[in-house]
Amino acid sequence: MSQFEEKTIQSETIFKGKVIHVQVDTVELPNGNTSTRELVKHAGAVAVMAITEANRMVLVRQYRKPLEKTILEIPAGKLEPGEEPDHCARREMEEETGYHAASLKQVRAFYTSPGFADEILYLYEGTGLTRGKANPDEDEFVERVELTLDEAFAAMDAGEICDAKTVAALYLWKNKVLEGR
Incomplete structure (x- = not known):
């Protein structure tokens, strides 16, 4: 011990x-x-940081009952029993946004709140996006939103982006831009 x-x-x-x-x-x-x-x-979850060819981040606007407000966040969802994170990331992005990624690469994994929960979140980067029709779950009401890096940081400053996974994704995106990747 x-x-x-x-x-x-x-x-x-x-x-x-x-x-x-x-x-x-x-x-x-x-x-x-x-x-x-x-x-x-x-069971764990996934989230996808997807950047379009026009250099815009794909987000969803969604009401979150625990917060009693609507926020902007990257597409995400819970792993189903036995589901691989790669499969879940692709499924959630396509369901919520309609986008298909030619490439999905896991860029991070982190515990969302280790003081009381064991949830692990796998963060993916989606590239080579092809736009299609969203097909959210029947109890899921989302709107696809695409923002530039500056617009996304302004949304964060305004409190519209306030969840940890999306904040982490914004800083990863910003670092990639600053490093020229």
């Missing part, structure tokens, strides 16, 4: 939903004391 590791003594699932499961764990701390941890278990 490392000097920081917490040993699980007991684990209780308190909620099982379509998107998340919630469990409460009793843990032994490195100093021998016990504590409680509330954990959100998630």
Whole structure:
């Protein structure tokens, strides 16, 4: 056991939903004391940073109930059981935006909120885009939006772009532009 590791003594699932499961764990701390941890278990997700030939980022405008507002974000979605991230990235981008990418390359993977959740998000870059018709899920209402780098940063400054995955994608895009890639 490392000097920081917490040993699980007991684990209780308190909620099982379509998107998340919630469990409460009793843990032994490195100093021998016990504590409680509330954990959100998630299958993982993907997001796609897609830049068109016209040098515009493809985003979706979508209402987010936890925030009680509409925001702009890169196309993203939850992994289905047994689904590979590459397949999910392609599926989500095509469903939400109608765009097909000739090439999808994973550029990062990160945990969205490791203080209480195990969700890992795989961030992809989509290139060689061909525009088609979006086909969102029946409970998904989205509008495709395409912004230049400056417009996207202005949207972030205005609070329209406020989620971590899209903010990370904007800075990656900006770095690529500054490096001339």
